[in-house]
Amino acid sequence: MKENLLVIDADYTLVENRGMVRLFCKNEKGETILVQDSNFEPYFYAMPKEGKIYELKKKIEELDTKNIETEILKVEIVEKNWQGERTKLIKITIDNPRRIPDVRDLIKDWEEVEETYEYAISFYRRYLIDKQIEPMNWIEVEGEEVKADEYEVDKIINATSVKPIKLEKEVNFKILAFDTEWVEENGKSKLIMLSVASNDGFKKVLTHHELKMSQVEAVKDEKELIERFLEIVREKDPDFLCSYNGDQFDIPKLKDRASELKISLKLGRDNSPVHVVRRGRISSARTKGRVHIDLFDFIDHILSASMRSEVLTLDEVAQELLGVGKKEMKYKEMVEIWSKKEQMERLAEYSLFDSELTLKLSELILPQIFALSKLVGNLPFDSCRNTYSQLVEAFLMRRAFVDNILIPNQPKQEEIERRRLQPAYKGAIVIEPTRGLHENILVFDFRSMYPSIIVTHNISPETFNCEHRECKEKNKVPGTKYHFCIKTKGFIPKQVENLIEKRKKIKEQMKKLEKDSEEYKRLDNFSFAIKTISNASYGYTNYFGARWYCRECSQSAAAWGRFYISKVIEMAKKEKFKVIYSDTDSCFATIS
Structure with missing residues (x-):
């Protein structure tokens, strides 16, 4: 059989001592398909x-x-x-x-x-890189259909061939947002409510107390509450299970309480329990085939840089992005309501509204996460948790394979510590704003300043301080002893240039479309993904954990940035403009 499928998740398992990659997919009908491929071999x-x-x-x-x-x-x-x-x-x-x-x-x-080299790249990631399969994009699969008894999927295909294809078709994903409420009783956390909201209109609050509300379902105790939640997940069968800070709070607490009650918290489509990975104070909760998206992580790592909110609570973020915040209730009030069993309807409404807000945020933010996944080749699970530099690195690793470039190793801990101890280099020029109310203001702004500098001056680890005299003379970094080669195109500048050109074309396409059209929104999300990666490429080479680490690259980009903005300020003053403010890549001046 042959079928076109969209990949939402992946992992691998062992069968008779060989790796078998598992791709959790959706077809055009919305069915869930598991593709099993045992034909790929690991290497280093x-x-x-x-x-x-x-x-x-x-x-x-x-x-x-x-x-x-x-x-x-x-x-x-x-x-x-x-x-x-x-x-x-x-x-x-x-x-x-x-x-x-x-x-x-x-x-x-x-x-x-x-x-x-390349011995520490996970097997399923190696598979996705080598086959150039983009998560949240389409593949063509040939193979044999087998029974799906052990999995919560509609079909399993044992693949003989898997290859990426270009197909502009959308899938209506099933999304289930959830939220939990806990109180302390006798020194122990007690789960008192769990609410869910789905993008098909389904809403439910589970609690062990009878309430006269149509959306409230009463259960006997905590054990029954958790078991009923697992039933709902199986019944609704969401592709994406969304939370707000679920990695650090809801899921670890649920898992620990379920364990105490002898319940296996099976949320994955392979009937496996949720896997909570803890790294120091940070944890991530993985559910196989049913992707857990923690919106807080993505907002914290990626969106917060362009947001007004300094405190990233669900209330603050929802107010800024959706125009509506949480219902008011302090923890002390919650404890009092629960202990007295008065105003329980208010508590249920509070809990359900949290899930509804999380669902609305999911519908707004998931398309951006999906666009990043397509661009950098990460699973949505990773894209929503990665930092800027981790996203850039994922992108570079895929492009390195295409360009037949050996991927550098991750630095060992002692090397990371050595990098951390390096003194900070000089950053951008900042001129504090002149106090007062100003009019007739001229604004000069560099478009994609640092990505453009990387491309123009060919800034890449392998082009740094080459032996050519011509390069030393023509491409010297201002105020330093550094220079970059101009004879051979660098790996990073090549990738950044491609991104800049791709975004230009997308912007041209968007001009011809209605802003409320689906195609405009799709292109806008992809433009966001490209801008995110191209802008982050400047800081990536100074990221302590970078495979393509080169502090001098970031230092040089900053030096050229200062050079160009200084030139603009100098030109403005020469033409009798009064510069009232400048920061990094822009200059504000008043017309005399």
Whole structure:
């Protein structure tokens, strides 16, 4: 059978010691399809020391891997671009993706090995990169349909072929927003209410107290409340389960309470319990095939930079983005209402309205998350949680594969700490505003200043301080001893230039469309995604955890930024304008 499908989630599992990628998809009818692909093989690279390539290849071919329960399938000599040079490497392909680190450990300290690369890219991500599959975009799948007994899906396809296709079709996703209310009783957290709101109009408040409200369902106790929530999730079968701060609050608390009550919090489409990953004080809650979107994370990491709200509570954010805030209720009031069992309807309305606000925010923000996923190749689960630099890196990793560039390794912890200790470099020029009320103001603003600087001056780690005298003379960074090559296009400038050109074309298309049309909204979201990544590329090279780290690149972009804005200020003053304010990429002047 052959079918066109849209990918919303992915992971992998092991079947007979081989990796099997699972793609959770939707078809054009809105059915949920699971694609299982066992045809992709995991690999990594070893860079040989000079003159040792054939010796290293033979040694790897003879390597005994029985003790680590894997088999080396192929050992090949390949060429990749590394730091601007064509470089020969050994590509090592094995059967079990979980054994890549073990095979790497066996060879990394050999005298013939300079370094190993691309060993820490998760298997399903490797699959998406190599096949150039974009989450939230379409693929064509060929294969055999099998029974779907173990999964909450309409169909399972064992794939023989999976490839990306261009298809401009929309899917009506099922969204379920939820919110929980807790009080402290005898030193323990107690779940007193859980509300849900779906984009099909379904609304429900679960609580263990009878109320005369059509949307309230009474249950016996906390155990029954959690079990009923799981039933609703199965019945409504949402593609996206949305929360506001669910990663840090609702889901960890629900999971812990469910565990105490001997309930498995199975929210995934593979019937697996929710997986809460904790990294220090930060956690993320993953549900397989039914994507948990935490809106707070996305707003905190991405949208907050352009928002007025300084405190990112649901109330503040909803007021700014939707024009309506939460219903008023302090925690003390909630405790009092619950203990006295008076005004319980007010508490139920408060809880349900939180879910309704979360749903409305989801409908507003999800298209932006989806657009970023398409552009950078991340799953929506990751796109809503990533920082600017993590999104840029995901984008660069995909483009590196296309350009046959070896992906640098993530820095080790000691290297990250070393980078953190570097002194801050000089940033943008800021002229404090002249006090008073001004009129006849002229505003000069650079469009995409830093992305344009990166492209114009070819700022990239591999073009930094090349040996060419011409480059030293013609592309020297103002006020520094740095320069960048002008003879070979850098990897990062190439990608940023493509983004700038793509956004220009989108803006031209948008001019021909009605602003309330679906196509205009789709293009506007994609324009937002492109702008987000191109603007963030400036700071990425100074990100402590960056694979393509080069502090001098960010420092140089800032220096050129100061140079250009200084030129504008100088020109304005020369023409008798009075500069009253300047910040980073803009200048305000009054006409004398």
